[in-house]
Amino acid sequence: MTNRLAGQASAYLRQHAENPVHWQPFGDDAFAEAARRDVPVFISIGYAACHWCHVMAHESFEDPATASQLNAGFVNVKVDREERPDVDGVYMAACQAMTGQGGWPLSVFALPDGRAFYAGTYFPPEPRPGQPSFRQVLTSVAAAWADRRDAVERQADALAEALGGLFSDQLLSVGQAPEYDAGGLAAVASGAVVRLGQTEDHVHGGFGGAPKFPPSPVLEFLVRHAAGAGETAGYARALAGRTLAAMCRSALFDILGGGFARYSVTADWSLPHYEKMLYDNAQLLRVLAHWTRLGGSAEFPADEARDAASLTADWLVRELGLPGGGFASSLDADSERDGRPVEGGYYVWTGTELARALADAPHDGARLASLFGLRVGEHATTAAPLHAGRPLGADERELLERHRPVLLGARARRTPPARDDKVVAGWNGLAIAALADASAVLDRADLLDAAERAADLLAGVHWDGTRLARVSHDGKATGVEGVLADYAGCAEGAFALYAATGATRWYAWAIELVDAATGRFVVNGLLSDEAPATDAGNAGSAVRTARAGARTLDPHDNEAPSGASLLAGALLTAAAYSGSWKHRALAGSILAGLPKLLSQGPRLAGWLLAVAEARLAGPLEAAIVGPLDGTRAPETLALHREALLSPSPGLAVALGSTPGTRRLAPAAGEPSRGSGEPTAGGAESGVVPVTVPLLQDRPAADDGGPLAYVCREFTCRLPVNTLGALREQLMGGGSAPADGTGVQ
Structure with missing residues (x-):
């Protein structure tokens, strides 16, 4: 056996191609080999920009002794969660069921038929209080496999049945639309605004505590609700304004180059987890554009939002734009600093570095260092991201704008973070929608051009007329078929592009995608994330066995909108353009699931609430x-x-x-x-x-x-x-x- 990842298209898998671990990609061959050898399968799931994935790789997967233990006792499988969300979804659910938490890297041990029996996330190379080392975990799992096989089988069987029930409970019935009650839907939306306000961090902004993520789908809902005339519209406007202001004035936002980090480790937004994701920035660009056209608020003025939107759009096109059209998935959290990989190394500055970059204007350098709380001097070695933590005055904005090109030039001479160049269809659809909307608000035709180039790639490379590929690399689609969020996300982008250009090919493509999505993902009156086909693009037998054969649906809006809520929005837009009662009824059926989702918290239904606002508006x-x-x-x-x-x-x-x-x-x-x-x-x-x-x-x-x-x-x-x-x-x-x- 050898490591089999060298020829893979996924950047994440290729990152592990030189490991001494005998990795192989996820597929039926790996599970067949485990059955032949009578050993468990170790499934390691992550993504290219994941900091802790890199840490575990350096500590364990590059270690010859750990690799030898893995190779001797397991068949080892690497999975890019962004390429295979179906695989990640079922095994993340298994980990959460067993441990009450999840995250990446995700470490799962499964039977040769795919059923999980033990899972965790990051395991350190040495034991820590309350946490075993990774090699101790490997030893314990191997012992249980050898000596307590019956118990392992029972655990796997019970977990698979539990997951099957969980996924079945989440399926949505879309056979008949419920009777539409505008008053009831308006009350649901207003109640969600109030409940969101109850979870607001009144000191630092945003919702909840650390770690704190950009609540992108929720912000779109609040901005849309604020555009209405209901009793809670003003409250929604203030809530959205405070949240956007806190984020855009914090270290989460790259005030120099634009774009948002994935989340903040701290509740006050002061310590970013520096990876930058396409899906985050696409959504936040669109929110900022919509906030600007709404007129802003006292908490976050429209001109400040316009500046943040323009910087983010520039960053998205400059840093994630690919030569053949489309946008890369992410930038890594780590980058080299002082000869070693450091999280955020590309983005942080010492006061001395800032002064050196502006040596031709020392007074201005000192002013900027003071503005960003950086000390200048021989012993000022603490590096930090550039942010003021407050709105900049007019003279401060002028100072930063005047020196931005020089500072960006100095930063560009550093070793940049690695980029994952895979094109994910659904995320690109969100980016197309954001750029199309921002092009009108910012009056920038170049953003519309970038959106059209991305749409050309999706329509020409990902779409074959009946099916949509989830991922492409170097202008070639892989064998992974798109999930529901890909079809619906691309439709969302195509509709926005049609609205901005009037080019009817984008309208026609959006309708094709919507109809393909309903045809593939609505089976026997139930909406599922999984198409019924069993080709290589869909979940293999191992994944289906892991959830006791149940079809899946994750209706929750998390860091990005769910496939179900994106589809509801696309259906509603299709109905507005075409007058189709069928599309409108299907959208209503999905919206009928709002009360159940809201019982688990409004932050899990942000995009579907945004769709509800469109429905309440007509849509117009x-x-x-x-x-x-x-x-x-x-x-x-x-x-x-x-x-x-x-x-x-x-x-x-x-x-x-x-x-x-x-x-x-x-x-x-x-x-x-x-x-x-x-x-x-x-x-x-x-x-x-x-x-x-x-x-x-x-x-x-x-x-x-x-x-x-x-x-x-x-x-x-x-x-x-x-x-x-x-x-x-x-x-x-x-x-x-x-x-x-x-x-x-």
Whole structure:
């Protein structure tokens, strides 16, 4: 046997390709080998940017004695949790059931059929109070396997049955939509705001204590709720403002280069866990863009949010953008400093380093060092992240902006953290949506270009016309099929991109993804994370055995939205554009699960609550029709931009050209970068142009100028042609006038 990870596409697996441990990738072959050798399977799960995964690797997996013990007594399997969330999900549930906690690295011992019987997270190389060493764990597991096999089998069987029941209980019925009760849904949303406020950290901001994570889905809900007119809208606005202010003014936010770290080790946000994840930053960029267009608050002004959004967008495109389009998954927590790997080494500064970088402006260097609480001098060796912990004054902002290029240049000369270049479909969908929304708010066409390049990659590489690959590397999709969150996340991005560009190929692709998701993940009236197929892209027999054959669904919104809540949002948007009662009913069925999720805490239902806000808003629809070239095109585009800047939750915006003018999505054969109507695999060919139902029977004005149609609940106001009138209708919710003069 040898280590079999060298040829793997996953950066995390390749990090372990030189270990003396005889690792192999997750798959039926590994479990068959364990059965042949009659040994347990050791499953180690992590991801490329994980600091403690690196620590355990250095301490144990690179140690020849530990490797020898692993190789002699186990079949050893490495899993990239970001590539295989299905594998991570079942074994993380097993660890939590056994120990009451979880995390990464995840260390699981399983029977040759895949059923777990012992699990933990990080194990140190030497015993610590209350914690055995990793080699002691290996010895104990091997002894139990040899001497108490019956007990091991009983433990595995009981755990598998428990997991099967857990996953079955989480499945959602989507056969028939419940009767929609707007008042009840509004009460649920308002109650969630109040409950969130009860868990707020009134000293440091955010929710709960250490470790403290960015509550990204919850923030999107609060921003959407704040856009409404309910009794708790003002409270939601203040709560969101305090949380965003605390995060953006803390060490969690990279004030120099942009982007947010994954979490803070401390409750006061002062000590980041420095890995930077695409899914975090995509969501937070979108929240900041939405907060800016909402107008901010006294706690966190819109101009400060705009600056943070712009920096984060720049970082996302610069640091995670890939040459062929799309965005890498993450940047590592560790980077080299003084010749050794240090967590956060790339981001921290001593006062002396800061002064040296600004040697040409020593007075300014001293001012910045003082601003960030850094001492300057021969003995000032403590390194810290740059943050003031408070809002910067106008002169302080000007000082930082003036020297930002020099400081970024000095930092760029350091050894940067490693990047995991795998493209995860669902996370890229969230990034596309964020960049599309931010492009309008920040008035930056370059962000829209980046979003379209990413969408081109997903549509051309990940999508084959019927199935979506979860992961690609170097422009090639792997054999791992997308999970529900991938299909729904890409649909979310495609809808946002259509709203921003008017290119109907993105609308058509979003509808394809939504219909593929419902077709693959709704089986016998139940919504599951697992498609029914049994090819290599889905959970293998070992995973199914580990949960007693049950299908799975994790409906909880954690660091990223769940597949179920993303699908609910995509279905609702699809219904807004198409008028489809089927899509609307399926969204309502998923929203019916809110009370059960909220019983476990509102922070587990943040995105689904955000979808509920879109449903309560209608969702509102705005169809902009007019010339897209010629002298009157600016009028059409001005109305379009006004619609995009509306804070109404879940607003569906459609842009259509009047007959005889150029469409934004070119006809077959018309040259354009990546445009054209979609076909299987995202290719361009001569197909019938897609018609967006929301644009049907929407003529321009008699004089050829543009008109805006604002609709809600399938009823539209009289069309308008001025920015002020459009703004008034959008603020009013688009309901028809009392005299019944609304037009269908």
